[in-house]
Amino acid sequence: MGVLVAGVGPMLVACGGDDPSSDADRGSASPPPYGVVRPRDAVDAVEGEDYDLVHELTPSEGQSTVAVLPDGRLVALASEDHDSYDGAVFVLELVDAASGDREQLPAPWRDEPEAYPLVTVLEDARLLVSWDVREQGASTRRSMVLDLATGDHEEFDMPAPPLSARAKVLSYPQPDADGRLWFQTGKQTCGDGECFSPRDAVLWSYAPGDERPRRELAAVDFAVHGDLLAWTDDRYDDKVHVRDLSSGAEHEHAVDGKCGVTGLVASDALVVAVCGLDYGRQVVLDRRARPVADLRLSYEYASVGDRWVLISPFAYDTWTGRLLRLFHRGSGADPTRELTDDLAVVPLGEANVVGTFAHWGVLRLRSAR
Secondary structure, eight states: OOOOOBSSSOOEEOOOOSOTTSGGGGTTOOOOOOOEEOGGGOEEOOBTTTEEEEEEEOHHHHHHEEEEOTTSOEEEEEEEEOTTSSSEEEEEEEEOTTTOOEEEOOOTTTTSTTOOOEEEEETTTEEEEEEEEEETTEEEEEEEEEETTTOOEEEEEOOOOOOOTTOEEOSOOEEBTTSOEEEEEEEOOEETTEEOOOEEEEEEEEOTTOSSOEEEEEOSEEEEEBTEEEEESSTTBOEEEEEETTTOOEEEEEOSSSOOEEEEEEOSSEEEEEESSSTTEEEEEETTOOEEEEEESOSSOOEEOSSEEEETTEEEETTTOOEEEOOBOOTTOOOOOEEETTEEEEEESBOOTTSOOSEEEEEEEOSOO
């Protein structure tokens, strides 16, 4: 089991079996034919038919959510003043949306100026939290595995890989089903708030406590989730590789048209390829790299589960081909949304004139209308 690492942006937890894309999981339903899906194909989601409102949230609760657990509890990001420097420290809180109770989680990064925790939800009610540690002018990626049931936590550092000149660590660790953590190194140029595809990019993996990471393969873009690894070989590549980490089986698919993949998002069952040369296009593949849907809905990154794909403000059902509009956003609105299996944290209703929402909620998406 794995997830997309998240800060204030989208993240997910997807729960599945050995092969979540198998036809048996769909019952007797046949998958929809591969094709282009556009906003005009959407229907407004109706409470009680397309989804159930599990909990109502305040705008502050909705916007601060960085993870939603399978039991409906939320992990929220908060900030507080720090006495030792001019700035704030970010902390994480476990929120029971039903009662409103909040519990502050351990924050070993508290004394690191401007350290920003990124959260990954693991199975068995555990969190992987990663942040940067600066020591003697150098930066190290440190992680903590936190057991939410007991409060116990273990810290460990990312082992340093051998790097060529101008190469650096480019990503935070992403866990696979066996507990190994994957990360990327390479040479990357950034400017004006944008970073370009890395050169000489390499994927590494390690187990907590390892002194050295293991070199895996060359990859410009990648995603790891459970026993699924997806990657591309080159910048703006249209060929996506998908490997089953349990069996070693590999499949690949060349995305049709002018895509130029610049990002990948994965669950146990699905891979979403983000097109950099066709703005707003995202192509969904299954775990055997077979095309599922060509989504041309929004410029926002997808949050993906084993069945549903959320691309704000839409939810696409890969089993039936249904496209739901969960809310109506105003110009420039960029609301956070979270997905875990069939639970989603989204704003409700329509955005006001400045693009914000008065109501948020935890929704449970229904299987059929």
